Amino acid sequence: xxxxxxxxxxxxxxxxxxxxxxxxxxxxxxxxxxxxxxxxxxxxxxxxxxxxxxxxxxxxxxxxxxxxxxxxxxxxxxxxxxxxxxxxxxxxxxxxxxxxxxxxxxxxxxxxxxxxxxxxxxxxxxxxxxxxxxxxxxxxxxxxxxxxxxxxxxxxxxxxx
Amino acid sequence: xxxxxxxxxxxxxxxxxxxxxxxxxxxxxxxxxxxxxxxxxxxxxxxxxxxxxxxxxxxxxxxxxxxxxxxxxxxxxxxxxxxxxxxxxxxxxxxxxxxxxxxxxxxxxxxxxxxxxxxxxxxxxxxxxxxxxxxxxxxxxxxxxxxxxxxxxxxxxxxxxxxxxxxxxxxxxxxxxxxxxxxxxxxxxxxxxxxxxxxxxxxxxx
Numbered sequence: 001x002x003x004x005x006x007x008x009x010x011x012x013x014x015x016x017x018x019x020x021x022x023x024x025x026x027x028x029x030x031x032x033x034x035x036x037x038x039x040x041x042x043x044x045x046x047x048x049x050x051x052x053x054x055x056x057x058x059x060x061x062x063x064x065x066x067x068x069x070x071x072x073x074x075x076x077x078x079x080x081x082x083x084x085x086x087x088x089x090x091x092x093x094x095x096x097x098x099x100x101x102x103x104x105x106x107x108x109x110x111x112x113x114x115x116x117x118x119x120x121x122x123x124x125x126x127x128x129x130x131x132x133x134x135x136x137x138x139x140x141x142x143x144x145x146x147x148x149x150x151x152x153x154x155x156x157x158x159x160x161x
Numbered sequence: 162x163x164x165x166x167x168x169x170x171x172x173x174x175x176x177x178x179x180x181x182x183x184x185x186x187x188x189x190x191x192x193x194x195x196x197x198x199x200x201x202x203x204x205x206x207x208x209x210x211x212x213x214x215x216x217x218x219x220x221x222x223x224x225x226x227x228x229x230x231x232x233x234x235x236x237x238x239x240x241x242x243x244x245x246x247x248x249x250x251x252x253x254x255x256x257x258x259x260x261x262x263x264x265x266x267x268x269x270x271x272x273x274x275x276x277x278x279x280x281x282x283x284x285x286x287x288x289x290x291x292x293x294x295x296x297x298x299x300x301x302x303x304x305x306x307x308x309x310x311x312x313x314x315x316x317x318x319x320x321x322x323x324x325x326x327x328x329x330x331x332x333x334x335x336x337x338x339x340x341x342x343x344x345x346x347x348x349x350x351x352x353x354x355x356x357x358x359x360x361x362x363x364x365x366x367x
Binding site (some may be wrong): 009010011024025026028029050055056058060063094096097098108136138139154 | 222
C-alpha cells in the first residue's frame with residue numbers, strides 16, 4: 001500500500017517508494033518536485049516567496065525558494081538520494097487576480113517560478129516539466145514509482161507531466 | 162522604512178489591523194443594509210491570526226471552490242484588500258440584492274458580486290481613512306472563482322513577508338427577514354512600505 005503524504009503551504013516533505021506526495025490548491029506559490037529515479041527518493045516543497053535574503057522573518061526554510069530547495073535536497077540525501085541524479089518538475093506560480101496597472105507584487109507567482117528555475121539551473125538540476133503561470137489554482141500529485149506529476153485544476157481538467 | 166519586523170512589532174501591527182478590521186466591519190454591514198434596503202444583523206467580527214495551513218480550512222479546505230474579490234488601494238498608503246466568500250454565501254448575497262428563481266454562478270452573479278465587493282471594501286477603506294486621516298482610494302475589483310488554497314495564497318504571500326501567520330477578519334451578516342446569512346472573510350494587507358505611515362498616523366511608534 002502506498003500512502004499519499006500531504007505537503008502544506010510553506011512546507012516540504014520527502015518520501016520513499018511506494019509513497020506519493022500531494023499539495024492542494026497551489027495558487028501563486030510554487031510546488032517544487034524533485035526525484036531520484038535510481039533510489040526513488042521523492043521530495044516536494046510548497047514555497048511562497050522567491051528569496052529568504054530580504055526578509056527578516058525567515059526561520060521557516062520551506063517558505064522560500066532558495067532555502068527550501070537546499071533543505072529538500074539535504075533531506076533527500078539523508079534517505080539515499082544522489083544529488084547528481086535529481087530531476088525536477090515544477091507547477092504553480094499563477095496570478096490569481098489581474099489589474100491593468102499591475103505592479104510588481106501582483107506578479108509574485110511569476111517571480112516565484114523564475115526564482116525556482118534559476119536556483120535549479122545553478123545547481124545543475126534539470127527541469128523535466130514546467131507547468132506554471134496562468135490565472136488558476138492547481139492541485140498536484142507526485143509519484144515515487146516513476147516521477148510522474150499529475151496536475152488537477154478546477155474546470156480545466158487533469159493533466160499528467 | 163525603519164520598521165523592524167520582530168515578534169513585538171508584529172504584535173503591535175496585528176493589534177492595529179485587528180482594530181481597523183473591527184471598525185471596518187461595522188461600516189460594511191451598514192453599507193450592505195443600505196444597499197439592499199433591508200435590516201442586516203452583524204455578528205461581532207471574529208478576528209484571528211492563523212497559520213498558513215489553517216486559513217483554507219475555514220473555507221471548506223484548500224480544494225473547495227470559493228469566490229475571491231481583490232482590490233488594490235493607493236494614496237498615502239498602498240496595499241490590498243480581499244473579500245472571500247464560499248459559493249453558498251456568494252449566491253445568498255446576490256440573492257439578497259436581486260432575488261432570482263434559480264440562482265447560479267453566471268455572468269450576472271459575477272458582476273453583482275464585484276459591485277457588492279466594491280461597496281463593502283469601499284466602506285472598509287473609508288473607515289480606515291477616517292481613522293487615520295490618510296487619503297486612500299481603491300481600484301476596481303478583480304474577481305476569481307477557484308480553489309480556496311489558490312485564492313488564499315494571495316494574502317498568505319503578502320503576510321508571509323512579515324509573519325508566519327495570516328490575519329483574517331470573519332464577518333457574518335444575517336438578513337433578518339428571510340434569515341439568509343452570509344459568511345464573509347476580509348483580508349486587509351498594507352504593503353510593507355506603508356506600515357510606518359499607517360502606524361504613525363495612529364500615533365503608534367515601534
